[in-house]
Amino acid sequence: MTDGLVNTACVCAVLAGGFAFAVFEQTHGLENWTFETQRRQLAGDGRLWAPPIALGEKPDVGWVPWSTDADSGRVYIVDFIYTRCPGLCEGLGAQFRLMQRELQHQHEAVPVSLLSISFDLAGDTPEQLAAYSQRHGADASVWRVIRPADQKEADRLLRALGIVAIADGTGGFVHNSALHVLNQYGQVRGIYDYGNWQAALDGAERLAGEPKSEGARE
Amino acid sequence: MKRAGLLAVCFTILPSVLLLDVVRHVIESRMLLHMLLEFPVLFLSGAAAGALMLAHWDRAARVVEKMDYRGLTAITLVLCVSAYWMIPASLDNSLLRPGVAFVKYTSWWFGGWMLAVSWQRMSEVLRMFMLGNLCWMFGSVGLLYQASESRLCVNYLFGDQQMTGRALVTVAVFLAALLAYRAYWYTRSSEATA
Structure with a gap:
């Protein structure tokens, strides 16, 4: 019985630790509880990137406003x-x-x-x-x-x-x-x-x- | 008995309908269905699988018992899983990131499985402790969803969020009634034994 209790205490501690870690990760340190605030936090940290995409209409498709090798300063x-x-x-x-x-x-x-x-x-x-x-x-x-x-x-x-x-x-x-x-x-x-x-x-x-x-x- | 087994098998395989894109989309496009249909179905499926395992393979149950003294592990797991999936960001991320969706399906299923496997070993006081915790958790989250003036999840409409909040409070009231009922019978049986 004592073994069972010790094992249980260990498993529960791992579960509780895993839960605390997951919540901490999910909410970026208990600060951002919604997806929108997480997105804004990522932007604030400079970790949100828009991929270079082509904008415009056929046949003039192909205006790419931003890209990793841009030098427009825009x-x-x-x-x-x-x-x-x-x-x-x-x-x-x-x-x-x-x-x-x-x-x-x-x-x-x-x-x-x-x-x-x-x-x-x-x-x-x-x-x-x-x-x-x-x-x-x-x-x-x-x-x-x-x-x-x-x-x-x-x-x-x-x-x-x-x-x-x-x-x-x-x-x-x-x-x-x-x-x-x-x-x-x-x-x-x-x-x-x-x-x-x-x-x-x-x-x-x-x-x-x-x-x-x-x-x-x- | 045979009928109960058949029912358990049906519940066990029920979540496989979520493999169908159409069904999953219909359920997960509404917050109410996502939280109050999909989560319980996954949980019940796990519980049914646990019940089947107890009936046909009790050696595995004895192995679990060594790490689950009187159901403490099961209760910890169920409370952790429930609390995690009440967070609005968890709901959104489960819809936008396949890895998070996988964790959602497996955690709810496993929570149900674990509870079913340990239910008989669990003391009534622990069962009531779990019910009480789920009760205040659903109640407070439901009130928060209703009190929020903006959308908490980018994947759901404001009206859907309000409705889900009301439904969660209703579930909390139901759990409170269940808790009171069990507490009443527990007190009576304790008095009778004494």
Whole structure:
């Protein structure tokens, strides 16, 4: 009986230790209990990367905004949209318009670009993307409303960044919307709440002022 | 008896339906079904397998007994597994990372198996301790899911989260009633023995 009790105590200690370790790992040190906060923590630590993907329409597919060997020094503020979205994506559009205005009125040109990437390839035709651009007054030299070249590229980007779009039951989507600040290498350097566009823009401008090699993936 | 065995076999193989993408997608696309259908099915499947093992291969049960004094290991495992899968990030990661999904299926199944194997050896006080712990765990998580003003899981809608919260509180109330019932009979039988 004593042996059984000792064995049990040892197994229980291993189980409890394993559980504590798993919870500690899962929550990044008991700090991030949701996937979204984990994603933001990864971005804050510089460990969230967007793979180089081709954006644009056939036959002009092939614009790759960021890549590991880029030397443009350009910083991107990226959001993910679908143009049929009646609320949030329109709100994001309004915020991008404000950011565009600020960027257009800078005394010196800042290498910051705005990108609204559609994840709804089936629903968002080039015409609908153009209509969204027009509705929000997007100036293509500052703000591009675009979609990945194909579904495979879209899935790759969304998976890498932890963007999940789920059907809302009324024909639309619910997704973790936020403003992502990416450097030329595709490294996410900050994720800002929807509504916090000024902080996102400030972060992007600060990042654009850093030396070009900053943040390059080893 | 034969019928009970057949039922146990059916429960044991029931989770294999999750190998079908369509079924798994339907269940895991709703938080309510994910937590209150898939988890219990996996747990019951493990428990059924444990019961079958006890009936046909009790030597293995005796080996387990050496590491599970009065069911303490089983209770520790069940409480750890339940607590881990109440974390919203665990739910999301189980849907986005195949390795985490595998851990989810096996941990719930193994928790059920372990509990079934040790149930007879477990004292009533320990059983009530486990029920009490599960009760407050489900209750508090259910209240938290309802109190949150935003989505806790990126894979689930806010309304689904609210509904799951209410269902978890309902389960907690049911467990509390079960606990009270068992405590009542335990007290009566103790008095009768005394």
